[in-house]
């Protein structure tokens with residue numbers, strides 16, 4: 001029966017908290033935050049972030065462009081900081097400037 005006590009030692013609060021946070025992050029509440037975060041246009045001239053639906057910059061009149069979320073070449077989801085697609089090598093900087 002001594003092994004019972006030993007087993008309890010492994011159930012430390014840290015591992016329980018870690019498991020709990022994983023459950024929480026996978027919940028619908030967390031997903032709703034992502035869903036709400038739609039890509040907002042950015043001014044191609046002054047790079048000022050605009051609001052959804054804006055076509056021209058309210059500050060400088062520059063054209064508002066939507067940030068790329070997928071590679072135009074292979075449709076792989078890309079990060080805003082990436083200059084080239086890691087999948088097909090598409091020039092993402094040039095695609096953003098369009």
Ligand SMILES: [Zn+2]
Nearest residue numbers: 043046057060
């Ligand atoms: Zn602007």
Ligand SMILES: [Zn+2]
Nearest residue numbers: 071074085088
């Ligand atoms: Zn690509």
